[in-house]
Amino acid sequence: MLVSLYVKDFAIVSEVEVALGAGLTVVSGETGAGKSLLVDALLLLTGARADAGMVRHGADRAELAAEFRLAPDAPALAWLRENELDDGGDCQLRRVIRADGGSRAWINGRPATAAQLGAVGERLVEIHGQHEHQALLDRTQQLAMLDGFAAHPALLADVADSARRWQAAARTIEQLQDRGNVSDRCDWLAAQLAELDREQLAPAALEELSAAHRRHSHAAALIEGTARAQARLGGDDGVSLLSLLRQTRAELARLGEHEPRLAQVDALLDGAEIQLDEAAAELDRVRDGLDLDPERLQELDARIARLHDLARKHRVPLDALALRRDAIADELDQLQGAGETLVRLQRERDAARADWARAAQALSASRAAAAGTLARKVSALMDTLGMAGGHFAVELTALPDPAPDAHGAERAEFLVSANPGQPPRPLRKVASGGELSRISLAIEVAALGLDAVQTMVFDEVDSGIGGAVAEVVGQKLRALAASRQVLCVTHLAQVAAQGHSHLRVSKHAGDDSTRSRIDVLDAKERTEEIARMLGGIDITRETRAHARQMLATAGGKAS
Template sequence: MLTLLHIRDFAIIENLELETGAGFTAITGETGAGKSMLVDALGLLLGGRADSGSVRSGCDKAELIAEFELGDDSAALDWLRQHDMEDGSVCLLRRVLTSAGRSRAWINGSSVTLSQMQELGELLVEIHGQNEHIRLTRGDEQFRLLDAGDSHPEQRAAVEQAFEDWREADGQLQALDAEDPLPAGELELLNHQIEELEPWALSAEKYAALESEHRLLARGGDVVESLQAALDVLEDDESGIGHRLNELVERVSGNAGADADVANAEKALREAAINCEEARSSLQGALSRIDLSPEKLADLDARMARLHALARRHRVGPEQLCEVLERLRTRCEEAGSREERRRALEQTCARLLEAYRKAAGKLHKARARRAATLSQAVTELMQVLGMEGGVFEMHLDHDPEGPPSRRGDDRIELRVSANPGLPPGPLKKIASGGELSRISLAVKVAASADRPPPTQVFDEVDAGIGGETANAVGHLLRSAARDGQALCVTHLAQVAVCADRQVRVLKSTGDEATRVRTHVLDEDERVDEIARMLGGNLSEQSRAHAQELLHGALTRH
């Protein structure tokens, strides 16, 4: 329940404080006095969007504060506990707007985001504005009213979760489809290229060895002759280098201990002899492997020619064919994997869509029960609001083949017959502006009947009505506030007399400044204000009429 609203330097309001209580409070005053500014300020405290024009002219900032008293079973109190902002049973909202267009918000002294303030605000107050009847023709507002309260929160949550699960899988499938697929026939080409390269693709090291062997055989006899001559020099028993080195080692080794230089010489000669032996062995091995047959050379020529041809085809060097083969294999595997992933995602999407359809079907059944209840309740209220014989229908269409959505597979159409004997038709086509306003009020009251918010604010929802209908609206608002709190900005005396208390908003101009203040009316002041609202000058007759209205409203309850 709202207990205090404090406004400073907002619009034309310099400093205003409004204390409220339980029950029905009527807010009245001359046109332009600033009544709706109280509602605007409260809307900003509930997370509404603001701009620099909200700040009073000549001021740097505007400050708005609202204090609420919460019950033990309040959903708002649970929210505060979940966010570690609980401060007993009190909830204090504060917002500061600067002339530069910036804004800051606090809940019980903790700095919060606007989205957090909006979350909590929805649990504290519901504002019914002057254009509610226009909103009522919009699908999102119709679903909000249908899904309000405790009739089917579990079914609605199940649909939302099922939809999110399906949408995530469907998004993955669409992203996969958006990837560049292989053109028709390219997979076959990839497999052909892989089969062609597999026998030939050599690593860089193996290709280097093959190239070296080819160069060796291409020079043929010249190479063999040179190598054999070198081997003969090393191997000759009498004059070969190896034999002579071994003799030198024997001659020097006997004197190696006499001098360090001799020892070094002896060591170098031994190493030379060893190296000479290794060279001889390597030459023998090379000569034994060299195949000078024409067939061998022809085979190597053919292999090198094939490797160079494949390299030209793939525009790489022969030593890079192995890398080309790996890239082709990877691309082929990815293409196959993509199809497998797509089949798996299609199966997942189908399974999740089926789960969504089942959840949406259960939600539809729960909504149908709620729609029937609301239709009956609104129809009954229409009789009270001057539309005798009128009928209201909240018609639901269920489309299990339609595109999935967070709201399920239902489509809503509000149908109404404002006159007896006529079949209900679409609300926005059948009802007049005045009828729309009354139907909108009836829908709001009926929708919140099972679990009304702690505070309901009605901003001139009685526009365009009068007479007995205005009386009915006043009593309806009083009934809506019976177990909670309702504030109504009104110009109608018939509505104001139904309130438990009445607050007048006054605007005064002086010292080149405009000031707005509020005043809770006592019994005599209230009679005068009701008389003023009835029109004409204050007189004993108008006061008597006002007293009669107040007495009638009191005795009716």
């Protein structure tokens, strides 16, 4: 439920904050006072496109804010939680429109996009105005309204799910069939795979191959170098590191009896001698493993050349050949199993189509029953809403030999005959703005209790009517307000008298600007406003008495 609306520097409104309650709230005022600005503000707060022209002249920006109190099971609260924008049981919307045309929006204090405002807004409030009624002319929206009236979400889900499965299987089948005869491709892939499988492509194998090639390429230099190093370490000819170290230790041992600290030096040299012995032994092993083998080097050269050729052939780095081999193997497996896959997918497609046909048939039957009920209820309500003798119908047209469609096997068209004896014609071709407003009201009343949105706004729903019909419109709005919060902008006393609360919009001209203000009327002020709406400029005693009578009859307070 909408509990407050704040508007600042918006059109001709300087600043106003309105508290709203349950039931029917009516908004009245003289022509041009800005009655519909509240509706415009709600439209912007629920995602409508911002227009810099709505910023009050001379202001830098317009500010709009609304607070909604949500029930625990409200769809809007579920959406807020899903998008991590929830804040307890309330929803606060705020939007700033700058004079340069830019705008920003917030949901519960967090930055939001206009699309997010629209998504949460459609779960918070329904706005029925001259422009918003255009949705009533859209056949897609008409089908959605019929489905909402029929209240068969399980049937809709079954149809959508089976259509999705059919479409997924059909799309994959088409992709497989587009490949044509895959035998040639399989032969080519098998040859490529065999060629790659003859090589050792693992990273460790490539590293070992590279190391072996380097070793054999430099075998002569390695043999010569290790021999010289061995001679320097412990060779028998000439001076070596080991012989010098042993001589040094012997000399220090003779001096050690005179200086005990030399024992520590000898211990360090003993460790160094052990390390040199081990190094010499390792050099022996390395040298023994080296061999000048031209044939082995030639073999390694050939292997490396083949690997580089393969890398160029497949247009990948050398170390990516293993991944390329795996990809070829995967594709070959898929193609070799394509026949079995195609048969399986065709079975899945046919099963999904059969499931869709059964679900769509059940949905069609439910829609047909709901269409008849909705047509009877709306036709009866039209008669009381100033369209006597009018007739409303819902035409269901089957799709020609339909492929499984997520929306079912038919489309809906709302038809209306505004005058007796005339055949029903599409609503989009015959209805005027005022008729659309009343037909929209009739549909809402007919579907009372089926819509989860708790706040409904009607802008000039009484356009083009008066007298007893206007009173009936007011009564229907009041009946709707028994289970929903309803806000109605009106210029008719008969409608305004039915409200549970009353807001008056007035315009005041200053020296350099014109501003609107909004007042919450008490009982006495309300009587005066109803009298003004009845009698115009000159309000007589009889007019006030009539106003009090209307309020008393409607259940409103009069003074």
